[in-house]
Amino acid sequence: MKRMLALFLLLSLTGVTVAVADETVAIRHGGTDRSYLIHVPPGYDISSRVPLVLDFHGWTSNPSSQALISGFRGKSDEEGFIVAWPEGLGSSWNAGGCCPPSSTDGTDDVGFVRAVVEDICGTYSIDSTRVYATGLSNGSAMTQRLANDAADIFAAAAGFAFYLLVDPNPSRPIAVINFHGYSDATVPYDGFISASAQGNFQTWADVNNCSGTPVDTVLTGTSKCETCVMCDEDVEVTLCSIEGGHVIYMNDNTIDLTAIAWEFLSRFTLPVSAHTGAGNPELNRNSPKPRVQSRFVGGRRVVMCTAFGVESVALVNLAGRTVRETPTKKNAKSDHVIPAAGLGSGFYFLKITGGDVEKNMPIFISQ
Numbered sequence: 001m002k003r004m005l006a007l008f009l010l011l012s013l014t015g016v017t018v019a020v021a022d023e024t025v026a027i028r029h030g031g032t033d034r035s036y037l038i039h040v041p042p043g044y045d046i047s048s049r050v051p052l053v054l055d056f057h058g059w060t061s062n063p064s065s066q067a068l069i070s071g072f073r074g075k076s077d078e079e080g081f082i083v084a085w086p087e088g089l090g091s092s093w094n095a096g097g098c099c100p101p102s103s104t105d106g107t108d109d110v111g112f113v114r115a116v117v118e119d120i121c122g123t124y125s126i127d128s129t130r131v132y133a134t135g136l137s138n139g140s141a142m143t144q145r146l147a148n149d150a151a152d153i154f155a156a157a158a159g160f161a162f163y164l165l166v167d168p169n170p171s172r173p174i175a176v177i178n179f180h181g182y183s184d185a186t187v188p189y190d191g192f193i194s195a196s197a198q199g200n201f202q203t204w205a206d207v208n209n210c211s212g213t214p215v216d217t218v219l220t221g222t223s224k225c226e227t228c229v230m231c232d233e234d235v236e237v238t239l240c241s242i243e244g245g246h247v248i249y250m251n252d253n254t255i256d257l258t259a260i261a262w263e264f265l266s267r268f269t270l271p272v273s274a275h276t277g278a279g280n281p282e283l284n285r286n287s288p289k290p291r292v293q294s295r296f297v298g299g300r301r302v303v304m305c306t307a308f309g310v311e312s313v314a315l316v317n318l319a320g321r322t323v324r325e326t327p328t329k330k331n332a333k334s335d336h337v338i339p340a341a342g343l344g345s346g347f348y349f350l351k352i353t354g355g356d357v358e359k360n361m362p363i364f365i366s367q
Contacts, residue, residue: 056135
C-alpha cells in the first residue's frame with residue numbers, strides 16, 4: 001500500500017491521472033490478518049476527492065465473485081468513485097443473526113470495516129462525506145448493520161436480498177434502499193429469521209421517523225420501488241420489489257439495479273456534525289489526510305498541500321534537513337504553499353503536522 005501511495009504521489013506531481021489494476025490489500029485487525037480488494041477507476045486524480053463504495057459479498061462468497069456480479073466495478077469506471085470489496089472471515093459476515101462462522105464467533109466486522117475505511121482514506125483522496133455501503137445476501141445484512149452501527153462513517157446504504165438483523169438504533173437518520181426478489185428462495189421476500197422485505201422497509205421507515213404514504217415507482221411489470229420521502233433530516237427509505245430470485249442483480253426484467261442503487265446513494269452526503277469516525281480529517285485532527293501537488297505558479301515551482309487538520313508543512317531533503325517550511329496556520333482547512341524554486345530535482349519528504357501527529361510523505365520534485 002505504501003508503494004501504491006508513492007506511485008500516486010509521483011504521478012500526481014506531474015499532472016498525470018491514474019489508472020491502476022485491482023489490488024488485494026492486506027490489513028491486520030483484532031490480531032487477525034484480513035484483506036480487501038480495491039478498484040481505482042481510470043482517470044483517478046489525487047488532486048480531487050472522490051466517493052468510496054464498500055461492496056460486501058454474500059455468505060460462502062468472496063470479494064472477486066462479488067466484484068464480478070454486483071456491477072459496481074463498471075459503475076465505478078462510469079462515475080469516478082473508488083470501490084472496495086472487503087473479505088469476511090470464513091466467507092461470512094457477523095451481521096447479527098447471520099452468518100457463521102463470523103456471527104457465531106462474534107467477529108468484530110464493524111471494527112474491521114472501520115479500519116478498512118481508515119486505511120483507504122489514508123491512501124487515496126476520498127470525500128469522507130460520501131462513503132457508502134452495499135452488498136448481497138449476508139453482505140446486505142452487513143451493509144444494514146453498518147448503516148445502524150456506523151452511521152458516523154456511512155452516508156447511505158444499499159442492500160440486496162437480506163435484512164437488518166440487529167436492534168435498530170443508528171446514531172442519526174440514514175438513507176437506506178433495499179432490493180428484494182419476489183421469488184427469492186434463499187431469503188424469502190415474505191419472511192426469514194423473523195424479518196421480511198416489507199417488515200424491513202417499515203423498520204427503516206420507523207427508525208428515520210418517516211411519515212406519509214410511500215411514493216410508488218413502477219419499473220416494469222410488477223417490479224416497483226416504494227419510497228418514503230418525508231423522513232427526518234431529508235433522508236429517504238426505499239424498497240424495490242423485483243421480479244427475480246436471490247442474486248437479484250440478474251433479475252427477470254434485466255433491470256439495472258446497480259444504476260438505481262448508485263443514483264440513490266449518490267444523492268446523500270454525511271453531515272460533518274455526524275462524522276466522528278474513520279476518514280474524517282476535519283474532526284479527527286490526529287489523522288490528517290493531505291492532498292499534495294507540485295505545480296508551476298507564476299513561472300515558479302511550488303509544492304501545495306491542502307487538507308483539513310494540517311497546521312504546518314515542511315520540505316525535508318534525504319539528509320533530514322528542512323529546506324523549506326510554511327508558517328503555522330491554526331485554521332482547520334487551508335492551503336500550504338512551499339516555494340520549491342532553486343531546489344534540485346529529486347526525492348524529498350513533506351513533514352506534515354496536524355494536532356499531535358506528524359506524517360512524512362515522499363514526493364519527487366522535477367525542476
